[in-house]
Amino acid sequence: MTERRNPEGTTGEEAMAGAIGAGSPEDIGQSTHAASDSIQQTVGAARPESGSYMFPAFDAHHPPDKDLIDDCVHCGFCLPTCPTYVLFGEEMDSPRGRIYLMNKGLTEEPMNDEMVRHWDLCLGCMACVTACPSGVQYDKLIESTRQQVERRYERRADDKVFREMIFQFFPYPNRLRAVAAPMRLYQRFGIGDKLRRAGIMQRIPARMRAMEALLPDLPKEEKIPDLTGPLGEMRRRVGVLTGCVQRVFFSPVNAATVRVLAAEGCEVVAPKQGCCGALSTHAGREEESLDFARKTIETFDDLNLDNVIVNAAGCGSTMKEYGYLLRDDPEYAERAKAFSAKVRDVSEFLQELGPVAERNPLPVTAAYHDACHLAHAQGIRRQPRQTLKQIPGMDVKEIREAEICCGSAGIYNMIEPEPAAELGERKANNILKTGAQIIVTSNPGCMLQIQSSLKKMGRDGLPMAHPVEVLDASLRGDPVETLLDK
Ligand code: SF4
Numbered sequence: 001m002t003e004r005r006n007p008e009g010t011t012g013e014e015a016m017a018g019a020i021g022a023g024s025p026e027d028i029g030q031s032t033h034a035a036s037d038s039i040q041q042t043v044g045a046a047r048p049e050s051g052s053y054m055f056p057a058f059d060a061h062h063p064p065d066k067d068l069i070d071d072c073v074h075c076g077f078c079l080p081t082c083p084t085y086v087l088f089g090e091e092m093d094s095p096r097g098r099i100y101l102m103n104k105g106l107t108e109e110p111m112n113d114e115m116v117r118h119w120d121l122c123l124g125c126m127a128c129v130t131a132c133p134s135g136v137q138y139d140k141l142i143e144s145t146r147q148q149v150e151r152r153y154e155r156r157a158d159d160k161v162f163r164e165m166i167f168q169f170f171p172y173p174n175r176l177r178a179v180a181a182p183m184r185l186y187q188r189f190g191i192g193d194k195l196r197r198a199g200i201m202q203r204i205p206a207r208m209r210a211m212e213a214l215l216p217d218l219p220k221e222e223k224i225p226d227l228t229g230p231l232g233e234m235r236r237r238v239g240v241l242t243g244c245v246q247r248v249f250f251s252p253v254n255a256a257t258v259r260v261l262a263a264e265g266c267e268v269v270a271p272k273q274g275c276c277g278a279l280s281t282h283a284g285r286e287e288e289s290l291d292f293a294r295k296t297i298e299t300f301d302d303l304n305l306d307n308v309i310v311n312a313a314g315c316g317s318t319m320k321e322y323g324y325l326l327r328d329d330p331e332y333a334e335r336a337k338a339f340s341a342k343v344r345d346v347s348e349f350l351q352e353l354g355p356v357a358e359r360n361p362l363p364v365t366a367a368y369h370d371a372c373h374l375a376h377a378q379g380i381r382r383q384p385r386q387t388l389k390q391i392p393g394m395d396v397k398e399i400r401e402a403e404i405c406c407g408s409a410g411i412y413n414m415i416e417p418e419p420a421a422e423l424g425e426r427k428a429n430n431i432l433k434t435g436a437q438i439i440v441t442s443n444p445g446c447m448l449q450i451q452s453s454l455k456k457m458g459r460d461g462l463p464m465a466h467p468v469e470v471l472d473a474s475l476r477g478d479p480v481e482t483l484l485d486k
C-alpha cells in the first residue's frame with residue numbers, strides 16, 4: 001500500500017521548492033534519523049495493531065468532502081513543504097497520499113491501522129495549504145477525517161489513556177497549575193538531571209520523556225487585571241484571550257500583550273475564561289471542541305468589544321474558524337461567524353491599528369520563527385516582522401526552511417515524540433545558522449519545542465520571546481539585556 005517516492009524528486013517539486021524557498025528535494029529523507037529508525041513509524045512497524053477495521057471507513061456525519069478531495073490534481077507541489085514527507089520520503093505521509101487514503105476510505109477501504117497511522121502522523125501544520133496551487137482545502141479534509149477517527153477507530157488502550165490524560169490537563173489552567181507547583185520543585189532540585197545521570201529517565205516511556213523534556217522553566221505566574229485603561233486617547237476596546245498553556249507557562253506574554261495594547265490606546269478586558277478548544281479541535285475531539293467554542297463566545301460576546309485579541313497562533317486560528325465549526329448549531333452558527341470576524345492575532349491587530357506609542361531602540365539581531373498556525377493557517381507573516389522592524393535597531397533574520405514545522409503542532413510532540421524531535425532539531429539547527437541573539441515566535445507550543453530542541457543540543461542559552469514581549473521592552477525603554485537575559 002505504501003508507495004515509495006522517487007528519491008530523485010520530480011521537476012515540478014524542484015521548481016516549487018525553489019520558488020517558495022522550501023527544503024530542497026535533496027534534503028528530503030536525509031534528516032538525522034529519517035532514513036533509518038523513524039521510517040519504521042510510518043507503517044507502524046514495531047507497533048502492536050489495534051485490530052480495528054471499521055467498514056465503511058466513515059460515517060455520515062461530515063465525512064471528508066468528496067468535492068474537496070477531487071480538487072487535488074496530484075501535482076505534488078505540496079510535497080517539499082510537508083514535514084512528514086521531508087522526513088520519511090513516503091508518498092502516504094504526504095498531503096497527496098493522505099488525501100488518496102481519504103478517497104479510498106470514502107469508496108472502498110475500511111478504516112484500518114495503517115490508514116490511521118498515516119493520518120495520525122500529519123502535524124496539521126497546513127504548509128500544504130500554502131503550497132497548493134489548486135487551492136485544496138486540506139485543513140477541512142484532515143479535520144473531518146480526524147473527527148471520524150476519534151469517533152470510530154478503537155485506539156490501543158495505552159494510546160487512549162495517554163491522549164485522555166493530555167486532554168484532562170492541558171485545557172484546564174487550574175489543573176495545569178496544580179501540576180506546575182510540584183514541577184517547580186522538580187526543577188529547583190534538578191531531579192530530572194539526577195534521573196538522567198542515574199539512567200532511570202531512559203527507561204520511562206518515550207512519550208513521558210518527551211513531556212518532561214518540554215517542560216519550560218516555570219516562572220511565578222504574572223496575573224493581569226480584569227480591566228486595563230488605555231494610555232492616552234481610547235482608540236479601541238478589546239478583549240484578550242489569556243489561553244491555557246500561555247496563562248500558566250508563559251504569563252509574561254499575556255502581561256506584555258496587555259501593556260502593549262494599552263500603550264497603543266486600547267481599553268483591555270481580560271474576562272474569566274476557559275480553553276478556546278484549539279487542542280481538541282486539532283485532535284478531532286469534536287463535541288469537546290464545540291463546547292469550548294460556545295463557552296468562549298459566551299465569555300466575550302456581551303462585552304461590547306471591537307476585537308478579541310489572541311497571542312497564541314493555534315488558538316487564534318481555531319477561533320477564526322468558529323463560524324465553520326459551529327455551522328450545524330442553529331443557536332450559535334450566526335453568533336460564531338460574527339465572533340470569528342472580530343478575532344485578531346495581536347501582531348495583525350497592531351498593524352491594522354497603526355503605531356502611536358514611541359518605540360525606543362533595541363539593538364539586537366532576532367531570528368523570527370513562523371508558527372504554522374499563524375503563517376499557514378492564518379496567512380500572517382508580514383505583520384509580526386513589521387512589528388519587530390518598527391523598533392529602531394532591530395535586525396530581523398529569516399530562517400531557512402521557514403515553512404517547515406518545528407514539530408510542536410499542538411500535542412504532536414507529546415504523542416509522536418520521535419518525528420517531532422527530528423523536526424525540532426532541524427529547526428534549531430536552521431535557527432542557529434542565522435547567528436541571531438534571540439529567537440522570536442508567536443506560539444507557546446513552538447517556544448516549548450524549540451527550547452527543548454536547543455537544550456538537547458546543548459544550546460539552551462539562546463533566549464526566546466514573543467513579538468509583543470520585544471515590543472513591550474521597546475515601549476518601556478528597557479535595556480536590550482532584559483530580553484537577552486530571559
Ligand atoms: S498538514 Fe503539514 S504534515 Fe499534514 S499533510 Fe499538510 S504539510 Fe504534511
Ligand code: SF4
Pocket residue numbers: 071072073074075076077078079095096128131132133134135136
Ligand atoms: S494537495 Fe495540492 S499541491 Fe498537493 S498534490 Fe494535491 S493539488 Fe497538488
